Amino acid sequence: MSTRHIRIATRKSALALWQAEHVKARLEQAHPGLKVSLVPMVSRGDQLLDSPLAKIGGKGLFVKELETALLNDEADIAVHSMKDVPMEFPEGLGLYCICEREDPRDAFVSNNYANLDELPHGSVVGTSSLRRQAQLLNLRPDLEIRFLRGNVNTRLAKLDAGDYDAIILAAAGLMRLGFHDRIRYSLSDTECLPAGGQGAVGIECRTNDTELHQLLQPLHEQNSADRILAERALNRHLNGGCQVPIACYAVLEGDQLWLRGLVGQPDGTVILRAEARAPRADAEALGISVAKDLLAQGAGEILAKIYAESN
Numbered sequence: 001m002s003t004r005h006i007r008i009a010t011r012k013s014a015l016a017l018w019q020a021e022h023v024k025a026r027l028e029q030a031h032p033g034l035k036v037s038l039v040p041m042v043s044r045g046d047q048l049l050d051s052p053l054a055k056i057g058g059k060g061l062f063v064k065e066l067e068t069a070l071l072n073d074e075a076d077i078a079v080h081s082m083k084d085v086p087m088e089f090p091e092g093l094g095l096y097c098i099c100e101r102e103d104p105r106d107a108f109v110s111n112n113y114a115n116l117d118e119l120p121h122g123s124v125v126g127t128s129s130l131r132r133q134a135q136l137l138n139l140r141p142d143l144e145i146r147f148l149r150g151n152v153n154t155r156l157a158k159l160d161a162g163d164y165d166a167i168i169l170a171a172a173g174l175m176r177l178g179f180h181d182r183i184r185y186s187l188s189d190t191e192c193l194p195a196g197g198q199g200a201v202g203i204e205c206r207t208n209d210t211e212l213h214q215l216l217q218p219l220h221e222q223n224s225a226d227r228i229l230a231e232r233a234l235n236r237h238l239n240g241g242c243q244v245p246i247a248c249y250a251v252l253e254g255d256q257l258w259l260r261g262l263v264g265q266p267d268g269t270v271i272l273r274a275e276a277r278a279p280r281a282d283a284e285a286l287g288i289s290v291a292k293d294l295l296a297q298g299a300g301e302i303l304a305k306i307y308a309e310s311n
């Protein structure tokens with residue numbers, strides 16, 4: 001029995017609100033009597049929703065306001081899609097819980113075509129992720145990748161308006177919002193390797209709030225946490241975020257992690273791949289070693305060019 005009041009800072013997008021409500025419900029279930037409320041706020045990323053994210057630069061566009069609220073004691077936890085969480089945390093904040101990962105894959109959404117192979121020559125595919133773009137163009141150089149931003153609902157509306165033949169979205173986001181039926185199929189990991197952390201929700205809070213860390217324990221899932229630790233180590237070593245053409249995906253085989261990573265040239269002409277296995281206790285070292293392999297193949301040059309263009 002806890003009498004504490006937990007305030008959850010959240011963005012106001014449908015997906016962010018769903019995730020915050022989900023964490024609220026799970027906390028209340030785990031700790032009867034606990035009071036949990038939402039503190040909705042607008043992030044810089046939300047204000048800039050229509051501009052190319054890669055061009056406005058900076059990481060963590062969607063998390064800075066939430067972190068400020070935590071540091072100012074206006075909220076106690078921030079719920080994030082792990083894919084969007086920056087590598088470094090401000091002094092006094094940290095990640096204290098990773099919930100069980102859901103579907104990590106990218107979903108193919110189209111009103112007219114069942115899959116990538118069915119798309120006619122020259123079809124228009126919507127995504128603003130350089131990671132998805134590089135991999136799709138590598139498989140289908142004839143496709144035209146067209147910029148698509150906005151919340152999940154907005155993106156679906158743009159597809160329905162006829163602006164695209166197909167769009168690619170994270171399966172997890174679609175499922176959370178009840179759009180299962182919009183998924184024609186989920187891209188395999190060989191067609192499109194996911195982004196680090198995709199499909200998992202994580203919880204950030206103040207480092208010194210040990211009582212809260214305890215309350216979060218029942219929501220933590222170690223298998224997901226270890227997989228994502230390896231993925232984030234890879235991203236960190238490549239200085240990557242959600243706005244760069246880096247994919248990485250770890251799975252557990254018993255107590256061994258298998259991590260695959262990829263860096264692609266946005267036009268799809270070059271895809272560098274690396275993979276390795278290691279005991280789960282060595283998740284971070286595994287991420288770094290796969291990142292080093294990619295760098296040795298020339299990933300640094302590809303990424304440097306993208307960073308230079310976005311500044």
Ligand SMILES: NCc1[nH]cc(CCC(=O)O)c1CC(=O)O
Binds near residue numbers: 082083
């Ligand atoms: N970049 C925005 C974003 N951040 C997390 C998700 C989906 C949910 C998740 O990965 O947990 C999405 C939408 C998308 O990429 O389609």
